[in-house]
Amino acid sequence: MRCASLGSGSRGNATVVEQGNTRLLVDCGFSAREARKRLERIEIDPGSLTAILVTHEHADHIAGVRVLARGLGLPVYLTSGTARAAEKLLRDVDGIREFNAHEAFEVGDIEIRPFPVPHDARDPAQFVFSNGDTRIGLLTDAGHVTRVMIEALASVDYLMLEFNHDRELLLQGDYPQGLIDRVDSDYGHLNNQQSMALLSKLEPGKLKGVAALHLSHQNNSVDRVSQCLADTLNNSGIEQIIACQDLGFSWFGEQ
Ligand SMILES: [Zn+2]
Numbered sequence: 001m002r003c004a005s006l007g008s009g010s011r012g013n014a015t016v017v018e019q020g021n022t023r024l025l026v027d028c029g030f031s032a033r034e035a036r037k038r039l040e041r042i043e044i045d046p047g048s049l050t051a052i053l054v055t056h057e058h059a060d061h062i063a064g065v066r067v068l069a070r071g072l073g074l075p076v077y078l079t080s081g082t083a084r085a086a087e088k089l090l091r092d093v094d095g096i097r098e099f100n101a102h103e104a105f106e107v108g109d110i111e112i113r114p115f116p117v118p119h120d121a122r123d124p125a126q127f128v129f130s131n132g133d134t135r136i137g138l139l140t141d142a143g144h145v146t147r148v149m150i151e152a153l154a155s156v157d158y159l160m161l162e163f164n165h166d167r168e169l170l171l172q173g174d175y176p177q178g179l180i181d182r183v184d185s186d187y188g189h190l191n192n193q194q195s196m197a198l199l200s201k202l203e204p205g206k207l208k209g210v211a212a213l214h215l216s217h218q219n220n221s222v223d224r225v226s227q228c229l230a231d232t233l234n235n236s237g238i239e240q241i242i243a244c245q246d247l248g249f250s251w252f253g254e255q
């Protein structure tokens, strides 16, 4: 099982998780046309996707879901709160499938364990994917680290994790005060320190790779995040990659 990011940040997010012939697209914050282009860049035929999963209704995660789902005839999995929040946007999408954020479900060859996160959306969820052997976790868009999150991610092999901002940069930067407060709140985004703290709580010896996602263009940098990863994972041999807005990252995991 392996994963790739089609791009990550406040201007759009989309992730692919692949096991055999099952290919899940998690979120699509790009236009459907842009998403197709980016899928081809990682050599995925858009027509070979199995389903779309949606973490929450914010535009950087859902903007392209309607057109892509209709164009490719894909089912869309989301929590009932996200479905309500996105009701107008997804009104003419067939194959809306609601899941319970506390219950595992399967799509094709992938088992999906959702877990709830504190974020300023109606009913947001993030995921752990498993093929029975390897587990890949995904966590972005969370305002603080909860016990539920730590327990869900404790024994993953690979983790895609939000490193949204450097808190000092955010607080001193030139965002409008309302936006600073939103990002910094318990229902905003994980800062570098929070993500490092979460990493240090995972089962030692299990983790094989970490991909940093959803970096703020203004309030973070690849250099800062790579220093954080180096400080936390110090010479452990754990693979480290950092997703950027335009290119995301290409395949990560095991084939
Ligand atoms: Zn987001």
Ligand SMILES: [Zn+2]
Pocket: 056, 058, 119, 121, 141
């Ligand atoms: Zn969000």
